Amino acid sequence: MILTIDKKIHHLKELDFIERELYGIFSPDDFYADLREYLRTNPDIDLDNKEYLTEFEVRSIDDYVKNYFFSRIPEAKTWYMRAYIIGRFLAESDTAGTVVSISPLAAMPEFVQTAAKTYGLTLQEAKMLESALNTTGMHITNTTQGTVQEVQSAISEALIRREGSPGAVRRLNEMLTSDIGELNRNWKRVAITETNKLFNDGYISQIADGDYVIGISMPDACGHCLTDINHKIYEVTSTPPPDYTDLDGEERGKAENDWEMKVWAGKNNVGRTASRRSRIDKRGGNNAENLREKHHHEKSMPSCPYHPFCRCRFLQFNPKFQWIDEDNNVRLSFEDPEKHQTWVKEHIG
Numbered sequence: 001m002i003l004t005i006d007k008k009i010h011h012l013k014e015l016d017f018i019e020r021e022l023y024g025i026f027s028p029d030d031f032y033a034d035l036r037e038y039l040r041t042n043p044d045i046d047l048d049n050k051e052y053l054t055e056f057e058v059r060s061i062d063d064y065v066k067n068y069f070f071s072r073i074p075e076a077k078t079w080y081m082r083a084y085i086i087g088r089f090l091a092e093s094d095t096a097g098t099v100v101s102i103s104p105l106a107a108m109p110e111f112v113q114t115a116a117k118t119y120g121l122t123l124q125e126a127k128m129l130e131s132a133l134n135t136t137g138m139h140i141t142n143t144t145q146g147t148v149q150e151v152q153s154a155i156s157e158a159l160i161r162r163e164g165s166p167g168a169v170r171r172l173n174e175m176l177t178s179d180i181g182e183l184n185r186n187w188k189r190v191a192i193t194e195t196n197k198l199f200n201d202g203y204i205s206q207i208a209d210g211d212y213v214i215g216i217s218m219p220d221a222c223g224h225c226l227t228d229i230n231h232k233i234y235e236v237t238s239t240p241p242p243d244y245t246d247l248d249g250e251e252r253g254k255a256e257n258d259w260e261m262k263v264w265a266g267k268n269n270v271g272r273t274a275s276r277r278s279r280i281d282k283r284g285g286n287n288a289e290n291l292r293e294k295h296h297h298e299k300s301m302p303s304c305p306y307h308p309f310c311r312c313r314f315l316q317f318n319p320k321f322q323w324i325d326e327d328n329n330v331r332l333s334f335e336d337p338e339k340h341q342t343w344v345k346e347h348i349g
């Protein structure tokens with residue numbers, strides 16, 4: 001068995017490979033080593049014998065961190081694009097029953113326009129891929145901003161405590177490379193969650209409007225996924241519901257139902273969370289008076305990934321021949337035609 005960077009069971013070696021490559025690009029270990037070297041050798045930065053950084057030093061360090069990660073975004077996008085193309089190919093081979101091989105990375109196009117030509121993406125697909133890649137770029141940008149701030153505060157903290165450069169370097173090391181370090185977690189998330197998202201988007205993009213997919217979770221998936229994703233059937237739609245925060249009545253009911261029952265390429269849970277209730281006063285505690293039931297548009301809805309670090313995936317499902325029994329197993333229609341019919345009436349209509 002191949003263990004992934006967060007030591008979870010993986011469903012596809014290829015995605016594991018992409019995750020590793022991405023994690024390698026943004027490797028907190030390498031970043032830490034390079035940053036330490038930068039701080040040590042830059043004659044304009046002096047962390048010893050003072051309690052604060054000069055404005056110039058603050059700006060120099062900020063720029064260094066930003067450039068470090070921003071310069072890696074184009075390479076990262078190429079890997080995300082590969083995850084998308086693999087998802088697309090797998091869906092194609094599932095629906096057409098053919099075997100496909102992925103061209104080696106050297107031949108992987110760097111830009112969406114080239115990919116669109118090479119793999120025959122439709123205009124709509126190319127647009128969707130472009131926007132998905134921009135979203136991943138935004139995640140990387142946000143994580144970079146967080147890293148800039150964390151680096152800054154680790155160094156400041158060391159100076160205030162008169163720990164000098166050894167203290168600053170030690171604090172940076174703990175933050176970046178230890179398993180409890182939030183930044184390490186954030187950069188892993190960029191590699192894992194986004195890869196799986198692009199893969200699933202690519203897969204769904206090839207499933208026809210009105211066809212069905214089944215959610216597949218790994219045995220070590222979280223409880224939410226085992227309940228809402230694993231062996232659950234969802235209809236694929238090419239016309240996602242509109243923003244319904246301001247809708248009510250029938251229109252809202254339809255949008256809510258679509259979010260619960262349908263999936264589409266690009267569906268995600270941005271702005272939604274799994275918890276059932278929300279705090280009324282954000283600064284207040286979790287006591288009964290300060291909690292309210294969440295609105296529909298605030299609750300997580302079925303999608304792959306379902307949450308950060310989720311590795312669940314969708315797979316084509318044909319209710320003509322397949323159904324799910326009471327023990328949550330996938331069964332073939334001929335095994336029990338009567339039960340199959342009952343299931344279809346109840347779940348597909």
Ligand SMILES: [Zn+2]
Nearest residue numbers: 225310311312
């Ligand atoms: Zn999951």
